[in-house]
Amino acid sequence: EMSKSTKRISKLLSLVLRHKPEHLGLQLDENGWVEVEELLAAICESGLSVDRSMLDDVVRDNDKQRFAFSADGSRIRASQGHSVSVDVELKQQQPPAVLFHGTVEKFVGLIRESGLKKMQRQHVHLSVDVATASQVGSRRGKPIILEIDASKMSADGHQFFLSANGVWLTDHVSSEYITFP
Numbered sequence: 001e002m003s004k005s006t007k008r009i010s011k012l013l014s015l016v017l018r019h020k021p022e023h024l025g026l027q028l029d030e031n032g033w034v035e036v037e038e039l040l041a042a043i044c045e046s047g048l049s050v051d052r053s054m055l056d057d058v059v060r061d062n063d064k065q066r067f068a069f070s071a072d073g074s075r076i077r078a079s080q081g082h083s084v085s086v087d088v089e090l091k092q093q094q095p096p097a098v099l100f101h102g103t104v105e106k107f108v109g110l111i112r113e114s115g116l117k118k119m120q121r122q123h124v125h126l127s128v129d130v131a132t133a134s135q136v137g138s139r140r141g142k143p144i145i146l147e148i149d150a151s152k153m154s155a156d157g158h159q160f161f162l163s164a165n166g167v168w169l170t171d172h173v174s175s176e177y178i179t180f181p
């Protein structure tokens, strides 16, 4: 369970580690890492007081396990969801036969025409189950669940990656692989 302050810090980390490191005057390295010491100093400079043990709590209790420390604990990065171009060293993997994508009605017509596009992010994000896809769609309104024939996509040579926090990623999903409700 994420507390209010944990959520606030998580939002700030998402902004900085996925989209706008410059918001805190930081730079990500090519693999998306930033030094924990630098991050904490920059957060403090912005007027929030966050120490290492609070950061540990935020990473550990995060509802989607969005962030990860390096093995030695000296660096931190977002596991997926970036709009800035970084290589988070995703492992290519065989996906489950079926994956899901939660969206909203207003996008369905465009998705029928041009498939699922990565939009602002580095990949199209797919969920392993309807419940998760439904949560993703709910961020924008009444969720519409699309079913993706990942098995066929994979057989046709499309690559899938599994993020460190269990999100399936791919480059594009053509509408021929999508079952619309």
Ligand code: HQG
Binding pocket: 064, 066, 081, 102, 103, 104, 107, 110, 111, 114, 115, 116, 117, 118, 119, 120, 121, 124, 125, 135, 136, 137, 140, 167
């Ligand atoms: C839609 C959150 C028009 C797509 C979530 C989605 C997820 C199209 C939106 C993660 C389209 C992009 C990712 C097309 C796709 N025409 N609209 N051709 N193709 N779309 O946020 O999947 O809390 O970039 O359906 O829970 O919603 O940030 O992707 O509605 O895991 O960790 O364009 O972000 O996780 O939106 O969400 P997004 P998403 P976090």
